[in-house]
Amino acid sequence: MKKIKVGISACLLGQAVRFNGSHKNSPFCSEVLSKWFDFTPVCPELEIGMGVPREPIRLVNENNQIRVKNVTDQSKDYTEELYALAEKRAPELDDLCGYIFMQKSPSCGVFRVKVYNQNGMPETNPAMGAFAYKLKEHHPLMPMEEAGRLNDIRLRENFIIRVFANHDWRENVLSQPTAKKIVEFHTRYKFLLQAHSEADYRKLGQLVAQAGVKPIDDISTEYFRLFTECLSYIAKINNHVNVLMHMLGFLKSKLPSEAKSSILKSIDRYKDQKINLIVPVTMLKHYVELHNIEYLLNQKYLSPYPYELGLRNDL
Ligand code: SF4
Structure with a gap:
């Protein structure tokens, strides 16, 4: 598989x-x-x-404007240079x-970077680092995360899902959007979207229904904005349970009653947090493949990222 470009x-x-x-080597990233x-x-x-080395800098609130200043010499202000760099690098x-x-x-920093007042005292409200802030202005839909937050398994999984989905959109829709491509994309993300936000999933469905009617570039832009927003919600246990039950519904007529009851038991145990999400998902996937249920085989919910990442082993 072609590697995905990530900053x-x-x-x-x-x-x-x-x-x-x-350095701050992150083995999860580098290895x-x-x-x-x-x-x-x-x-x-x-x-x-x-x-390198250089004098340390920090965020300073100067008359309600967040500036990047040298810690010991506040006359040295790097804000505009960092903004200009982000402006220059954004298209690349x-x-x-x-x-x-x-x-x-x-x-x-993207979340909660400490801000100081001009007397060097920490303030209550955090802010974003200057380069990240400007880059986000240019690329508001790009999934952005901090390495430290990736230690949280739910944030980690959410970020990885969004990166793989972003890549899928770029590869299969973005360069030449058509109604057919958007409908196919939406169809394979149906259950994954439901797991993240049922409300946004419904809005996306209404948008897709207009794909042959409204200008396709408008639909495409609005679809991807809402799609990105939907996936940015962390999928809750109850949403996963609903999706798993819904998927099981497609299999019911094909499965012997023992198989059905063991899948149901695993969904119940997941709901009670006695086992991890990977168990009911793997069971369902096994029967989907065994019975070649094409509609479910294509569902990103069953494989939103490579299995080897093992993220659902801890969810
Ligand atoms: S500016 Fe960013 S990349 Fe460079 S050392 Fe600091 S945190 Fe790391």
Whole structure:
């Protein structure tokens, strides 16, 4: 399989580019995800010429504007250079299907980067790192996550699902959208979307129904915006249970009663959190393949990313 292009803070791949000459190698990124992702490493602070080692910087609230300042000399302000770099790199990074940033960084952090006041005291409200903030303005639908948050299995799975789905959209719809391609894409994501948000799934269905009527570029743009929003919700246990039961409904007439009751038992045990999601999914998938139920075989819900990633073993 062709590797998926994903951006990453260079220090997470073990590059010694941090202010003190160290790195923040993430084995999950550099050893596991690198089997499927073709990483594009970027160190914004290095790219604006700050060098290694360099003086530390941080976010400062200056008259309600978040600036990136030298910790010891506030006359040194790097905000505009980091913004300009993001503006310059944004078109080159247009083909990325996701981005993994280093947490807490005044350049790369996406969530809850600490902000200080001009007297050096920490403030209550966090902000985004300057490079990440500007890049997000240009690519609002690009899945973005922080390496630290990927330690949370639910956030990790959600991010990986969104990257693979983004790649699928780019490969199969984006370059030349047609009503047929959008309908096929929507059909194979049906159960996965339901697991993330039933409400958004319904809105997407209504949108797809207009695919032959309204201009296809408008439908395509709106579809992918809403699709991205839908997948960004973490799938809840009850939603998974509903989807699993719905899928079982397609198999019922084909299965002997013992098989049906053992799948039902595994769904119940998953609901009670006695076993992980992988168990009922694997059982269902086995019977779907055995009976060659084409509609379900194509469902991304059963295989949203390579099995080897094993993410549902912990959900
Ligand atoms: S967090 Fe970003 S700016 Fe800091 S060292 Fe890593 S890649 Fe460079």
